[in-house]
Amino acid sequence: MSNKEIKTVAVIGTGTMGVGIVQGFAEAGLAVKMIARRQESLDQGVALLKANLALFKEFNLLKEAPEAILARVEPIATTDQAAACKGADFVLETIQEVYDMKRPIFEALDAMPEDVIIASNTSSMTMDKLTDGLKTQHRMLGVHYFNPAHIIPAVEIHKNAKTTQEAVDRTKALLLKAGKKPVVVLKSLPGFIINRLTGAMEREVDNLLDNGVVTPEDLDIAVRASYGFRLANLGPMEAEDMIGLDTAARVSGNVFKVLSNATEASPDLIKKVERGELGIKSGKGWYDYSGQTREQVNDKINRRLLKQLALFRSVEN
Numbered sequence: 001m002s003n004k005e006i007k008t009v010a011v012i013g014t015g016t017m018g019v020g021i022v023q024g025f026a027e028a029g030l031a032v033k034m035i036a037r038r039q040e041s042l043d044q045g046v047a048l049l050k051a052n053l054a055l056f057k058e059f060n061l062l063k064e065a066p067e068a069i070l071a072r073v074e075p076i077a078t079t080d081q082a083a084a085c086k087g088a089d090f091v092l093e094t095i096q097e098v099y100d101m102k103r104p105i106f107e108a109l110d111a112m113p114e115d116v117i118i119a120s121n122t123s124s125m126t127m128d129k130l131t132d133g134l135k136t137q138h139r140m141l142g143v144h145y146f147n148p149a150h151i152i153p154a155v156e157i158h159k160n161a162k163t164t165q166e167a168v169d170r171t172k173a174l175l176l177k178a179g180k181k182p183v184v185v186l187k188s189l190p191g192f193i194i195n196r197l198t199g200a201m202e203r204e205v206d207n208l209l210d211n212g213v214v215t216p217e218d219l220d221i222a223v224r225a226s227y228g229f230r231l232a233n234l235g236p237m238e239a240e241d242m243i244g245l246d247t248a249a250r251v252s253g254n255v256f257k258v259l260s261n262a263t264e265a266s267p268d269l270i271k272k273v274e275r276g277e278l279g280i281k282s283g284k285g286w287y288d289y290s291g292q293t294r295e296q297v298n299d300k301i302n303r304r305l306l307k308q309l310a311l312f313r314s315v316e317n
């Protein structure tokens, strides 16, 4: 390993997450190899990247013209991902969450020079499992972004048992340079930090809806205008300090015992899935999106989130 500055990044996969991840690195002044398997998905990825940059410009969130940022991105369509990564100091795999697809990529990247950091955006696999038995496991780690990756600031860094502190430190420095808020997961466990917390909340959300305690619409208002309103700027630990740890302990003691301890998704949620009500992508989920394209709905969501990003950056900086 080395402390060599990371100047070139390769992102493998140009789907939902890959495109947003490319944008952050290119905005930070890094050269980015944007690697897809097929020319068609590469073209779609580049088109989405351009549209996302235009929206960032509209919200005054870019330090440079979109063209200058795009000029640092090298789109590559190839079936030889490892060859395309040649010259990169940091490689991030963002392909589908399928072990048998990801593993061959890690096997091929194992041969890269040892000062190159190799990462996965996996959301559910531990890096112990994904990199087990590889020769250079020590420079491999997980870098878990949140969707939409070009907007949500946090990124979880998670390790396998052999990942070096140096690899973690260099990755953290790179993510900070890319304007992200990296956090390190200290133990190898499924769901890392945030998917465990959202899972805990979703379980109770399902419970409240199943029991007719609240409508989906009021539930969204309640969360956004209370807990959610506070969380963007005051984390749970800061909030507990504000509430008083004695009060927090008493409330937990009273409430924990009446919370759902379900181990499966709620029957109502499963029925919706069986009816094909999958959310924005099928035109109906908890809300009805009929009459709007997926792009139109996503555009509205992104605009709401970009206002939030501008505010978050103004508070953080």
Ligand SMILES: NC(=O)c1ccc[n+]([C@@H]2O[C@H](COP(=O)([O-])OP(=O)(O)OC[C@H]3O[C@@H](n4cnc5c(N)ncnc54)[C@H](O)[C@@H]3O)[C@@H](O)[C@H]2O)c1
Pocket (backbone or CB within 6 Å): 012, 013, 014, 015, 016, 017, 018, 035, 036, 037, 041, 081, 094, 095, 096, 097, 098, 101, 105, 121, 122, 123, 124, 144, 145, 146, 147
């Ligand atoms: N979608 C999310 O909300 C989200 C959030 C956090 C993490 N993740 C994780 O990010 C990863 C990617 O998820 P996604 O939603 O972007 O998937 P996606 O299906 O949108 O994109 C994956 C892309 O990888 C391409 N691909 C497949 N094999 C390839 C190869 N060998 N070389 C180059 N490209 C290849 C596919 O053609 C596709 O374009 C997964 O591990 C997922 O668990 C997803």
